[in-house]
Amino acid sequence: MSEAEVSGTFEIINRLGLHARAASRLVQVASQFPCQVTVRRDEQVANAKSVMGVLLLCGAKGARVTVVADGENAQEAVLAIGQLISDKFGEQD
């Protein structure tokens, strides 16, 4: 179990990007972990446990986002979110 800050950069590959449903899924996954999780796109940083924040990132398909987790289970949180993004949030395409 890691305690340090962990980060990972992922490309949004689902067609619709970080839209409402994808944003909600991301928040649901992030909220399962006790650590602090943020998502960054360019200069913008959002709390990964906030649907409004994630929506405001306006992450379209092709955007690169960096997930940073700090605290308990940080490693697992980044991996889970990275997995979700590469699974296209469970969307068909």
Next chain:
Amino acid sequence: MGTDGTMTDNGEVVDRTVSLDGIGGSAGFAIGRALVVDAGRAGVVHRRITPDEAEQEVVRFDRAVALATAELEKVAGRVKEEKGRAAAESSILDAYIYMLSDPTLREDVEREVNSGQKCAEWALETAVGVMCKQLRQTDDPYLAERSHDFEFVRDRLLRTLSGRNQAELIPESDEPVILVAQDLSPAETASLTKDKVLALVTAVGTRTSHTAILARALEIPAVVGVQGLLQHIGDGDTLVVDGVHGKVVVSPSQYVLDILQPKAEKYYAVARDLREHRHDPCQTSDGVAVHLMANIELVIEAEIAKNHGARGIGLYRTEFLYIDRQTPPTEEEQYAAYRLVVEAMGPLPVTLRTFDIGGDKFVSAIKMPRDMNPALGLRAVRLGLERPELLKTQLRAMVRASAHGKVRIMIPMIASLSEVRAVRALLSESVMEVDRAGHPHAQEIELGCMVEVPSAAIMAEELAREADFLSIGTNDLVQYTLAVDRTSQELARLASYFDPAVVRLIKAVIQAATFRKRSFSVCGAMASDPLAAVLLVGMGMRNLSMEASAIPEVKAALSRVSLQEAEDAAGMAFEATTANELESGLRRRFGALLRDILDPV
């Protein structure tokens, strides 16, 4: 405005009756008292706070979040219980509940309170304002649209903060009211129930706005798009709402009320009776079956169609998917929409019409030449054949939707056989592309055409040889046959589907399709007119597609007329020489029998 406005200060009696025009959003008729709902948008408190008040303001905000969440959860629970069928409504509410306690929102509000020295209301207004501006700046129309959700959450919280907690919108245990508002969000509309709300009146909206659609689903009469509404109506004013004609009468005199009250009661009696028979099969008094289907524009309307007893979708106007956006919808988006409709209706058939863009419907996503005469210009199938990639994207989505139920594809504005052939070729290519992409689809998909241009009616037999079905679009057939612009107010009285020229063309189409053993239907406004429906059945028509809300009336009208009577009427129609002669002849014959349906108010 008060409730005793018929008397001035010096005791003089004046008639304050004001009549307002809007758009009939949901059919029905109601008389009652107005409840004006301002969603907390007017006059947000802007109070500069001292630093030691900051903590208290944040606590106020947190409390408002908790209260608003509890209220909305109550509404969501009730909506789910009452209308489990309409899952769309409750999932909107769930999303709002989630957003109320959003940590980003709280952080931003807290920052505004602390560093901006703003009271909770002001801080909230500022925070959401910044977010919405950010969303609207994106070039993604979908995301820009989400700003309305943020605003809904803001308004809900503002209302709670102000102590005017109207999460229920209407005070409990009051007499039912007529709700008057600048605008209602989908969630607000969905939370209304018929026993509390007699009718809705809003200043914004169109027939296809969410308020109107949900009002129809909830069977609450509604008039939308009433300009200057809030200047004319005050709390407690007596209102007469006519959702059929889109009229609102404010503070009618006793004289007017005495006339309208019995009419309203009669309307309710008829409406109740029609509702009770909504799922009965449609047949003439001597048992000849007629299929009544629905015309829809939005996915959500499929539910409404089913609830009104539609036996399928006779016309899905897909151009709505292209409106209000920068780029045309992708195959995937269209497939998702078509699939929802097909699944909602299953196993009943769904007729998907390819886009009818141009004419009087322009969309920003598609660049069009400026025709002198758009109705005669690059429109509908002509545009599709000019831009085959656009049409093929749509056809592929339709082909894929066929894997989920009975799909038929219909081409609008066919003027010649060569267009049918060209579209059939594109359809074959689309099927192959869908195959190559590995998507499932039905083996046979019927391809039919709309008959709405006189040349198509004249060539109906040749068309019927190659098309799998024909559907007569009466609105355009009237426009092109009589050379009357369908959008012209001045010429509206000339645009009658009772015109003998139109009736004869319809007869020719029926004969041609019958000869070629093809199915045929009518999907224009004519089908929803009970009197015209009787005429059409007499002419041999057995498939009518109309606005869902007209189905119960048409069904009731047909059930009172025998096939022989309808055929006699049709015989008479062919002798008529003018529209007026034909219509008044039909009224003479069936007026008494159908009076309660033809003139409910």
